[in-house]
Amino acid sequence: MTEAPRVPALTLARVFWRCLFLQAAWNRRGMQNLGFAYAIAPALRALYADPARREEALRRHLGFFNCHPYMAAAIVGGAIHHEEQVAAGAEPGQGPLAYKQTLQGPLAAVGDGFFWTALRPFFGALAAVGGLVYGIPAIVAALAVYNGIHLALRIGLFRAGYRRGDALVSTVARLALPVAADRLRAAGAVLCGLAASILVVRAGAAGGPPASILAGLAAALGYLALSRGARLLPAAYVAALAGVAAALLLGHLHGSG
Amino acid sequence: MAYLVLGLIAGLAAVERKGFLQAMLSRPIALAPVAGWALGDAAGGLLVAPPLELFWLGAVNLGAAVPAHEALGTAAIAGGAVLAGRALGTGVTPEIAILAVLVAAPLAVLGRRLDRAMEGGLNERIACHAEQALAEHRIREAIRCNLYGLAAPFALAAVLAPVGAALAASLIPRFLQAMPAAAAPLRLGFFAFAALACASGAKALRARAAPLFFFAALAVGLAARLALRGSGP
Numbered sequence A: 001m002t003e004a005p006r007v008p009a010l011t012l013a014r015v016f017w018r019c020l021f022l023q024a025a026w027n028r029r030g031m032q033n034l035g036f037a038y039a040i041a042p043a044l045r046a047l048y049a050d051p052a053r054r055e056e057a058l059r060r061h062l063g064f065f066n067c068h069p070y071m072a073a074a075i076v077g078g079a080i081h082h083e084e085q086v087a088a089g090a091e092p093g094q095g096p097l098a099y100k101q102t103l104q105g106p107l108a109a110v111g112d113g114f115f116w117t118a119l120r121p122f123f124g125a126l127a128a129v130g131g132l133v134y135g136i137p138a139i140v141a142a143l144a145v146y147n148g149i150h151l152a153l154r155i156g157l158f159r160a161g162y163r164r165g166d167a168l169v170s171t172v173a174r175l176a177l178p179v180a181a182d183r184l185r186a187a188g189a190v191l192c193g194l195a196a197s198i199l200v201v202r203a204g205a206a207g208g209p210p211a212s213i214l215a216g217l218a219a220a221l222g223y224l225a226l227s228r229g230a231r232l233l234p235a236a237y238v239a240a241l242a243g244v245a246a247a248l249l250l251g252h253l254h255g256s257g
Numbered sequence B: 001m002a003y004l005v006l007g008l009i010a011g012l013a014a015v016e017r018k019g020f021l022q023a024m025l026s027r028p029i030a031l032a033p034v035a036g037w038a039l040g041d042a043a044g045g046l047l048v049a050p051p052l053e054l055f056w057l058g059a060v061n062l063g064a065a066v067p068a069h070e071a072l073g074t075a076a077i078a079g080g081a082v083l084a085g086r087a088l089g090t091g092v093t094p095e096i097a098i099l100a101v102l103v104a105a106p107l108a109v110l111g112r113r114l115d116r117a118m119e120g121g122l123n124e125r126i127a128c129h130a131e132q133a134l135a136e137h138r139i140r141e142a143i144r145c146n147l148y149g150l151a152a153p154f155a156l157a158a159v160l161a162p163v164g165a166a167l168a169a170s171l172i173p174r175f176l177q178a179m180p181a182a183a184a185p186l187r188l189g190f191f192a193f194a195a196l197a198c199a200s201g202a203k204a205l206r207a208r209a210a211p212l213f214f215f216a217a218l219a220v221g222l223a224a225r226l227a228l229r230g231s232g233p
Helices: A009-019 A033-047 A050-063 A072-087 A094-134 A137-172 A176-207 A209-227 A232-256 B002-019 B030-038 B042-055 B070-088 B093-104 B106-120 B123-137 B139-148 B151-178 B178-206 B208-228
Strands: none
Touching: A009 A033, A009 A072, A009 A137, A009 B123, A033 A050, A033 A072, A033 B002, A033 B123, A033 B139, A050 A094, A050 B123, A050 B139, A072 A094, A072 A137, A094 A137, A094 A176, A094 B030, A094 B042, A094 B178, A137 B030, A137 B042, A176 A209, A176 B042, A176 B208, A209 A232, A209 B042, A209 B178, A209 B208, A232 B093, A232 B106, A232 B178, B002 B030, B002 B151, B030 B042, B030 B070, B042 B070, B042 B093, B042 B178, B070 B093, B070 B106, B070 B151, B093 B151, B093 B178, B106 B123, B106 B151, B123 B139, B139 B178, B178 B208
């Protein structure tokens, strides 16, 4: 066994940049396998001067891989940590693979639950309400904050994976992402309700009190219909056309009154 | 020229959406104003951005699920609305916006089908090509294959978004010129759609008490508005 070689900082930065392309060729068979191999390739080049060993390392990273794209940065960092051990002869070649296989499922679940169903929808709703009230500057501000958080977590997870290897799990657990996700989802629902109230008022300004009532009904009945499994696009057509029909009916009644 | 610009923006958004970065730049709330700005009417894009964002708030890639292609739908809707508004000389109005939604929103569903076909067909062939390249010791080629996957989403969105926008931009002015009396009812149709979009957003958040939070916030927002009006001069 020799002293573990280290991947240079600049190469690590390059690997992180390539992590952003993780899903470029997402496919049903290997899912993010091509993206993972593409991301880790510069680190393998730094660790294995021998082309045969480099090819062998690349082959193990071309196997099936699927995780949340933000959380995957942690696994790429951790896989480099393990590859350094393999390159030094301190660990068998299966080490990085076992690491990936163990963590990809749990981290995918945490990432989907936090980023995709909580943080991003929350900021989407926040930007929508901001856009309705303050216009483009509010949208830019909301997206800037979202990306500040998302990139800080993505970079932090990559560094934690690389530095801590298997101890990454405790780092992720300390973040308490599921608890934060619950609060963000609740806050997001509140923002959607506020957006609906703004639109109900604007409908009233455009078409009088009946238009307000109509928009309020669309929000309430729409929620109930979607909760009972109505499909989104047909529901949109029904809402829009029902609005048109109601306006025509009101106009007719008003004209004949 | 406008269609080329729209195609470029839609293509880049389709890439950002899944293949690169995923920083919400392809979400309707960002994409619609950008598309509007590129076509000379950022305010027009802004009119459709919040309802479309909330409408497609639940369009996320969970595991192997393929969601509606909200970026393609948004680019076509915003582009079509802006171009129709320009043709009518009014800018984007709620009646133009709702007609653009009705004409171009199905592209998001078509985009999902094409995404699914691409990931199961073309991208699998790229993966096989990478494995073959590695078996032949062409390491660089095996690594580079990943980037080939960016081409098809770009091309599909770059072609389909301008087609959808062109369809909307050609139908909407004709319809509104032939039936000017439809403008007022369509305006209400827009608000009904936008209100439904808010409900769709709340539903997509999957919070345990989402209905309570949604309806309570709606009631509080309306009450606050009424109180402000009541205390006004």
